[in-house]
Amino acid sequence: MEEKVMKAIQDDYPADFAWCYGCGRLNEDGHHFRTGWQGENTITIYTPEKEHMALPGFVYGGVIASLIDCHGTGSAALALHRKNGHEVCDGTEPPRFVTASLKVDFVKPTPHGVPLKAVGTIHEVHPKKWRVDTEVYANDELCARGEVVAVVMPSTFLKK
Amino acid sequence: MEEKVMKAIQDDYPADFAWCYGCGRLNEDGHHFRTGWQGENTITIYTPEKEHMALPGFVYGGVIASLIDCHGTGSAALALHRKNGHEVCDGTEPPRFVTASLKVDFVKPTPHGVPLKAVGTIHEVHPKKWRVDTEVYANDELCARGEVVAVVMPSTFLKK
Numbered sequence: 001m002e003e004k005v006m007k008a009i010q011d012d013y014p015a016d017f018a019w020c021y022g023c024g025r026l027n028e029d030g031h032h033f034r035t036g037w038q039g040e041n042t043i044t045i046y047t048p049e050k051e052h053m054a055l056p057g058f059v060y061g062g063v064i065a066s067l068i069d070c071h072g073t074g075s076a077a078l079a080l081h082r083k084n085g086h087e088v089c090d091g092t093e094p095p096r097f098v099t100a101s102l103k104v105d106f107v108k109p110t111p112h113g114v115p116l117k118a119v120g121t122i123h124e125v126h127p128k129k130w131r132v133d134t135e136v137y138a139n140d141e142l143c144a145r146g147e148v149v150a151v152v153m154p155s156t157f158l159k160k
Numbered sequence: 161m162e163e164k165v166m167k168a169i170q171d172d173y174p175a176d177f178a179w180c181y182g183c184g185r186l187n188e189d190g191h192h193f194r195t196g197w198q199g200e201n202t203i204t205i206y207t208p209e210k211e212h213m214a215l216p217g218f219v220y221g222g223v224i225a226s227l228i229d230c231h232g233t234g235s236a237a238l239a240l241h242r243k244n245g246h247e248v249c250d251g252t253e254p255p256r257f258v259t260a261s262l263k264v265d266f267v268k269p270t271p272h273g274v275p276l277k278a279v280g281t282i283h284e285v286h287p288k289k290w291r292v293d294t295e296v297y298a299n300d301e302l303c304a305r306g307e308v309v310a311v312v313m314p315s316t317f318l319k320k
Contacts, residue, residue: 021212021220029211051189052181054258060181061259062229066222098214098269099221104262 008034022070035074042075042120059110072148076130110143168194182230195234202235202280232308236290270303
C-alpha cells in the first residue's frame with residue numbers, strides 16, 4: 001500500500017502562502033507536495049506526472065529539485081512550529097519559510113512511474129534559519145540527495 | 161524588444177533526447193528552454209507561466225532551478241560540440257549531457273511576469289565533465305546564481 005502523509009504542514013499554510021507551484025494547495029496547476037512528520041524525520045511523497053520526464057522512463061531533475069525545495073521549506077516550518085509548541089492542524093498558523101539555497105546531487109537515474117519519497121533530517125542553524133538534508137527514494141533506492149537552507153520569510157515578500 | 165535565442169542546442173538534440181520536461185521540444189507540456197551562444201557566454205531566456213509562482217508576484221524557485229539545470233546541460237553540450245569542431249544547426253548531432261549536481265543560491269525574490277535571462281559561463285573539468293556557472297536576471301537585476309556539473313550521458317540512460 002502506498003504511504004500517505006496524513007497531516008501536512010501545507011494544509012495549514014495561510015491562504016496568501018498557498019499558491020506555490022510546488023506545494024500550494026490553491027494552485028490548481030501545481031505539484032501539491034505535502035510534507036509531514038515521520039518520527040523525527042519529515043516525508044513528502046509524490047508521483048511525477050507523465051510529462052515530468054528527462055528521457056522516457058526517467059524523472060526530470062528539475063521536478064526532483066522542486067520536490068527537495070518545497071520539502072525543505074515545509075520541513076523547516078514543521079520544525080519551528082513544533083519548537084514553538086505547536087503541531088500541524090492544531091489551529092495555529094505555522095511559520096512560513098523561503099529557500100535561501102538549494103543543492104541536489106543526482107545519485108542515479110530516477111525511474112518514472114513510481115512514487116518518490118523525500119525523507120528529511122532537520123538541523124537548526126538559528127531560530128530563523130534551518131538546514132534540511134533530504135534523500136529522495138524510488139522503489140526504496142536512493143536516487144538523489146538534497147540540501148536546503150530555509151529562512152523565515154522576510155516581510156518584503158508580503159508587501160501588497 | 162525581447163531578446164531571443166536564434167540557434168538553440170535543443171533544436172539539434174536527437175529525438176530520443178527531446179522529451180525533457182525542461183528543454184525537450186517534443187514535450188508538449190514542458191518549459192521548452194532553449195540555450196544558445198552569446199559571445200563566449202550562453203543564454204537561455206524564459207518567461208514563466210502564470211502558475212509558476214512561489215507567492216503571487218514572485219517566481220517559484222523550482223522553476224528557476226529547472227531553468228538553471230537545463231541551461232547547464234545545454235551549455236555543456238554547446239561547449240563540447242564547439243570543441244569537437246561543430247556549431248548548432250550544422251547538421252551534426254551534438255553531445256548529450258545529464259546533470260550530476262545542481263546548486264542554486266536565491267539572491268533576491270524573482271519578480272513574476274517578465275522574461276528571465278540565464279547567462280552561463282562554462283568551465284571544462286575534463287572532456288566528459290563540465291561546470292556551468294549561471295546567473296539569472298529579471299529586469300537586469302541578478303536574482304539567482306546557479307552551478308551545474310554536467311556529464312556526458314552514460315549509455316545506461318539509453319537502454320531500451
